[in-house]
Amino acid sequence: MSAKEKQAEGANATRTRRLxxxxxxxxxxxxxxxxxxxxxxxxxxxxxxxxGLQKEGLLDFREEPRAMGRPAKLWSLTTEANRxxxxxxxxxxxGLIDSVRETFGEDGLEKLLAVRNGKQIxxxxxxxKREVSGTGPLLEEKLKRLAEHRTAExxxxxxxRQPDGSYIFTEKHCPICDVAKVCASLCRFETGxxxxxxxxxxxxxxxxxxxxxxxxxxYQISQ
Numbered sequence: 001m002s003a004k005e006k007q008a009e010g011a012n013a014t015r016t017r018r019l020x021x022x023x024x025x026x027x028x029x030x031x032x033x034x035x036x037x038x039x040x041x042x043x044x045x046x047x048x049x050x051x052g053l054q055k056e057g058l059l060d061f062r063e064e065p066r067a068m069g070r071p072a073k074l075w076s077l078t079t080e081a082n083r084x085x086x087x088x089x090x091x092x093x094x095g096l097i098d099s100v101r102e103t104f105g106e107d108g109l110e111k112l113l114a115v116r117n118g119k120q121i122x123x124x125x126x127x128x129k130r131e132v133s134g135t136g137p138l139l140e141e142k143l144k145r146l147a148e149h150r151t152a153e154x155x156x157x158x159x160x161r162q163p164d165g166s167y168i169f170t171e172k173h174c175p176i177c178d179v180a181k182v183c184a185s186l187c188r189f190e191t192g193x194x195x196x197x198x199x200x201x202x203x204x205x206x207x208x209x210x211x212x213x214x215x216x217x218x219y220q221i222s223q
Contacts, residue, residue, distance in 0.1 A: 016041070017049050021058065021077065021084060025156065025172055028215055029062070029074040050075055058084070076215075085154065085173050093179045110185060117189045121196035124149050142198050143167060143221070159221075167221040169194065174210050174217065187211060194219055 016039065023038055024030060030038075036046045053059040058081045063071035100109050124146050126138075143159040147169070150157035154175035160168045180186045187209070195204045198221065208218035 013049070016045075017053055018084075020046070020049055020053065021081060024059070024075060024077050025081075025085070029076040031064075031072045031074055033072075035075070082177070085156075085175065093176070094182055097179065097183050109183070113183075113185050113189050117193050117196070120193050124193075124197045139167070139198065139202065139221075139223070143169060146194070146197050165223065169219040169221055171217040172215075177210060180211055184211075190217070191219070194221075 019039060020035060023035060032043050032046045032050060035050075036043045039046065050059060050061075054061070058078060059075050060078050061073040061075045064074050065071050097109065100112055104112075126142055126145060140159075140161070147157040147159050150171060154173060156172040158170055158172075160170075162168060174180065176186060191204055191206050195202075198204065201223065203220075203222045205220045205222075206217065207220050208214035208216060210217050
């Protein structure tokens with residue numbers, strides 16, 4: 001194999017490993033067979049990448065019993081893998097939050113976060129001329145816009161309509177997670193922000209939370 005061919009093979013392997021990481025971030029724990037199907041490669045090839053990523057400390061697995069045969073290995077990301085996703089300038093932001101606390105106290109920090117919350121709502125909301133009601137097709141339009149903006153900011157957001165007409169809004173990554181650990185109010189304002197974008201005609205309840213041990217942040221949207 002020539003040097004050029006080896007270089008191309010290495011680049012392909014890197015791309016495949018990155019795709020595996022992204023798929024596990026998007027979908028949660030998966031076995032090698034499911035990953036192979038999504039990537040269009042053999043199970044053996046996927047397993048080689050999985051064990052390679054495990055050696056790097058980016059993946060781990062747990063065994064899940066199956067009705068027939070041996071238990072399946074369900075692979076998932078470790079906390080070390082968070083470095084592969086946007087971190088939202090955590091160190092600078094944490095320093096600024098600490099400075100605000102020291103200078104203005106907790107009340108001052110709350111006022112600052114309230115201003116940020118208002119600006120987020122204005123940024124994510126539909127143009128005023130589209131604001132007729134918060135239900136039906138317009139609600140889905142609002143969710144679509146919110147998911148697009150949040151994804152662009154690194155939250156890997158999406159939404160799904162449920163059979164009963166409610167929606168699930170999901171964020172699979174939190175680029176401000178390190179900051180939220182030292183400023184819990186950031187997370188508290190998130191639910192209010194989503195409520196502000198979608199309107200008072202719907203109810204927003206967070207059912208899963210990364211900082212509370214969840215794999216993602218999930219919000220139940222009901223009318």
